[in-house]
Amino acid sequence: MALAVGMRVLTRALLRPWARGLRAAPGRTGPAAGGGDGVRCFRSPRVLVEPDPAAGVAVVKMRNPPVNSLSLEFLTELLISLEKLENDKTFHGIIITSDCPGIFSAGLDLTEMCGRDPEHYAEYWKAVQEMWLRFYLSNLVVIAAINGISPAGGCLLSLTCDYRVLANNPKYAIGLNETLLGIVAPFWFKDTLVNTIGHRSAERALQLGLLFPPAEALRVGVVDQVVPEDQVQSTARSVMAQWLDIPDHARQLTKILMRKPTADRLLTERDADIENFVRFICKDSIQKSLHAYLEKLKQKKG
Numbered sequence: 001m002a003l004a005v006g007m008r009v010l011t012r013a014l015l016r017p018w019a020r021g022l023r024a025a026p027g028r029t030g031p032a033a034g035g036g037d038g039v040r041c042f043r044s045p046r047v048l049v050e051p052d053p054a055a056g057v058a059v060v061k062m063r064n065p066p067v068n069s070l071s072l073e074f075l076t077e078l079l080i081s082l083e084k085l086e087n088d089k090t091f092h093g094i095i096i097t098s099d100c101p102g103i104f105s106a107g108l109d110l111t112e113m114c115g116r117d118p119e120h121y122a123e124y125w126k127a128v129q130e131m132w133l134r135f136y137l138s139n140l141v142v143i144a145a146i147n148g149i150s151p152a153g154g155c156l157l158s159l160t161c162d163y164r165v166l167a168n169n170p171k172y173a174i175g176l177n178e179t180l181l182g183i184v185a186p187f188w189f190k191d192t193l194v195n196t197i198g199h200r201s202a203e204r205a206l207q208l209g210l211l212f213p214p215a216e217a218l219r220v221g222v223v224d225q226v227v228p229e230d231q232v233q234s235t236a237r238s239v240m241a242q243w244l245d246i247p248d249h250a251r252q253l254t255k256i257l258m259r260k261p262t263a264d265r266l267l268t269e270r271d272a273d274i275e276n277f278v279r280f281i282c283k284d285s286i287q288k289s290l291h292a293y294l295e296k297l298k299q300k301k302g
């Protein structure tokens with residue numbers, strides 16, 4: 001009993017600075033919308049939350065058609081949903097998945113990084129940082145049920161989770177493929193991948209912009225499990241049950257111990273990282289190649 005109380009005090013003491021750090025951070029998505037019953041059933045235009053209070057789990061479905069690109073509005077809605085669930089004691093875990101057939105997420109929204117002004121780029125990048133920080137450090141168990149292709153920022157979102165289940169479909173692939181677009185994954189993208197698959201595999205994957213099909217993704221460790229498409233959600237559920245069997249305080253503290261050094265680096269270099277992004281994205285050459293890439297995506301149809 002005394003040990004359990006002691007652990008709770010220690011957990012709170014260790015977790016609080018994190019909460020403070022993030023809450024004080026610029027670009028936060030607004031106040032928590034209260035806890036309790038009111039929060040159990042909610043949706044926003046682009047995020048559908050299906051709560052299972054009895055299991056302590058909520059399924060968060062991304063619904064930003066056609067490709068779940070991570071626009072500023074979509075990121076904001078995702079963050080608000082996460083925060084509501086974190087603030088409701090009913091929930092201990094979330095499963096993040098897609099409501100767009102065949103696509104988990106196409107990654108960062110290219111239209112947010114193309115043809116806008118520097119203030120917009122700074123605001124957008126702050127939201128991307130915030131997404132990474134909040135998901136990477138969430139006190140909830142976060143499992144990705146990856147039911148579609150997941151390049152670049154889509155892969156990053158998956159990598160912030162505690163466990164990844166990928167559908168075994170030859171059309172799907174996952175990876176940080178930024179170099180193929182002529183852009184460079186920032187250090188915190190890189191660190192997240194290194195923490196997941198190790199330095200050598202990450203170096204190769206990042207330099208070559210590799211998008212791994214399911215079997216390869218499993219072999220290299222980008223995902224933890226590959227299962228038939230119709231078993232992705234049920235597998236995520238049963239993995240969640242195993243994770244929720246672990247005492248919450250011990251699991252949360254361990255997560256922070258593992259992830260704190262990586263998150264710390266961005267927290268201390270956040271403004272410089274934004275400046276760096278804005279400088280990079282404003283370059284004529286980068287704008288031209290992003291524009292050309294977007295055009296190519298559009299022409300693919302015609």
Ligand SMILES: CCCCCC/C=C/CC(=O)SCCNC(=O)CCNC(=O)[C@H](O)C(C)(C)COP(=O)(O)OP(=O)(O)OC[C@H]1O[C@@H](n2cnc3c(N)ncnc32)[C@H](O)[C@@H]1OP(=O)(O)O
Nearest residue numbers: 066067069106107108109110111152153184277280297298
């Ligand atoms: C220090 C500087 C650091 C800079 C770091 C910047 C980091 C960036 C990370 C990123 O995430 S960049 C984005 C990377 N994403 C991609 O390369 C994916 C691009 N999309 C695709 O490959 C395909 O769309 C798809 C996901 C495989 C789906 O193919 P599908 O055939 O089903 O759909 P499309 O016809 O291609 O697309 C439909 C529609 O959606 C638009 N679109 C697709 N992806 C994006 C995107 N990431 N952002 C914005 N819009 C996107 C596409 O243009 C089509 O639009 P339309 O108007 O309907 O023609």
